Amino acid sequence: xxxxxxxxxxxxxxxxxxxxxxxxxxxxxxxxxxxxxxxxxxxxxxxxxxxxxxxxxxxxxxxxxxxxxxxxxxxxxxxxxxxxxxxxxxxxxxxxxxxxxxxxxxxxxxxxxxxxxxxxxxxxxxxxxxxxxxxxxxxxxxxxxxxxxxxxxxxxxxxxxxxxxxxxxxxxxxxxxxxxxxxxxxxxxxxxxxxxxxxxxxxxxxxxxxxxxxxxxxxxxxxxxxxxxxxxxxxxxxxxxxxxxxxxxxxxxxxxxxxxxxxxxxxxxxxxxxxxxxxxxxxxxxxxxxxxxxxxxxxxxxxxxxxxx
Numbered sequence: 001x002x003x004x005x006x007x008x009x010x011x012x013x014x015x016x017x018x019x020x021x022x023x024x025x026x027x028x029x030x031x032x033x034x035x036x037x038x039x040x041x042x043x044x045x046x047x048x049x050x051x052x053x054x055x056x057x058x059x060x061x062x063x064x065x066x067x068x069x070x071x072x073x074x075x076x077x078x079x080x081x082x083x084x085x086x087x088x089x090x091x092x093x094x095x096x097x098x099x100x101x102x103x104x105x106x107x108x109x110x111x112x113x114x115x116x117x118x119x120x121x122x123x124x125x126x127x128x129x130x131x132x133x134x135x136x137x138x139x140x141x142x143x144x145x146x147x148x149x150x151x152x153x154x155x156x157x158x159x160x161x162x163x164x165x166x167x168x169x170x171x172x173x174x175x176x177x178x179x180x181x182x183x184x185x186x187x188x189x190x191x192x193x194x195x196x197x198x199x200x201x202x203x204x205x206x207x208x209x210x211x212x213x214x215x216x217x218x219x220x221x222x223x224x225x226x227x228x229x230x231x232x233x234x235x236x237x238x239x240x241x242x243x244x245x246x247x248x249x250x251x252x253x254x255x256x257x258x259x260x261x262x263x264x265x266x267x268x269x270x271x272x273x274x275x276x277x278x279x280x281x282x283x284x285x286x287x288x289x290x291x292x293x294x295x296x297x298x299x300x301x302x303x304x305x306x307x308x309x
Contacts, residue, residue: 016135018100018298020051024075026066026090027057028082031106038106041123042081049130067093075099077298081122083107084150084277091138092147096293101138102129103297109277112150115213116299125300133298139211140294141224143265144286148275149294150213154265154286155191155205157229158272158279191271195226195263195288205229206265208288216257223259224290263288 023046027039039057046053054073058066063086070078071093079102080090087103094101104122105113116138117125140149194200207227214225265271266285273280 017132017301018076018135020077020100020130022054022073022075023051023077023079024054024070024073024099025056025079026063026070026082026086027055028060028063028086028106029057030060031081031083031086032108033083033110034081034106038081038122042079042126045123045126045130046079051130064089071098077102079126080104081106084109084111087112088147088149088276088278091140091149091295094295096137096295098295100135100296100298102126102133107277111213112276115150116297128300129298132301134301136297136299137293138295138297139222140291141208141210142287142289142291143208143273143275144282146275146280146282147291147294148208148210150210150276152208152276153205153274154208154271154282155203155229155267156272157205157207158274191265191267193226193228193263193265195258195260197223197260198226198228198258198263201228203228208260222290222292223261224288226258226260226263226288228256260288261290 025039025042025046027042028034029036029039039055043053043055054070054075056066056070063082067078067080067086067090077100078090078094078098080087081104084107087107090103091101102125103113103116104125105117105119106122113122138149140147141152142148143152143154190202190204191206192200192202193206205228207225207229209225209227211223211225216225264285264287268284270284271282271286273282273286
């Protein structure tokens, strides 16, 4: 079993090296970044540490059930090698009191995995975690009760997610139709937003970024980074993209960011949203909440301070 304490869930507490007795792993064999031999390679790495392993490599429609089955076995450590959607579901099911979690990059974007471990090969990351990983609480957020751990997008920018998926599936005709529909609706609807740190305002899009991913907020700052993305025409969208390419989209004059612990967004129609890469169509009014301790993750040990100038 893992030896932990309440102090180990405090971001300000010293890093705690847990004892891991049992490992469970979920591998999506059809994920974009997973190869046919990756499940076997993962099992070999865990076996090298003499740890028992329950490994499942289900088809995509069985992934959620496989995670629930793995957690029913009460593992100390759950390893997920899959896309962002599966990582999100694993974090939700683990929760703040469940087993430690490692989210390895197996999808297309791998936003949360890269935020936790950097852009590294998953084999190297898993080896490091099993050798010297330490426990850390991962904060997150929720929109209309649906959790996310990297970022959420609400409003018209979320309309482009189905276009991206169609292009990735090489369904170019479908992508063209969805793109025309998204473009026609991109500037028509508006979203109202208010929070504990932001008075009521109107915008075309709202981004909610968790501390682990935000370049501005860090884990010690207990809030989401709320970004108002109020682009009203194609020229302003292109300018936002240019700022992103040049270094930071926050420099765009039509972007405003503020911390958010509690908030609300509403619109005249149901709100399109993307939560950690998954698309949703939410109700017309949704509550937004910051979750300071959403789940427990295993991360590499902190780097030792350098004496070099």
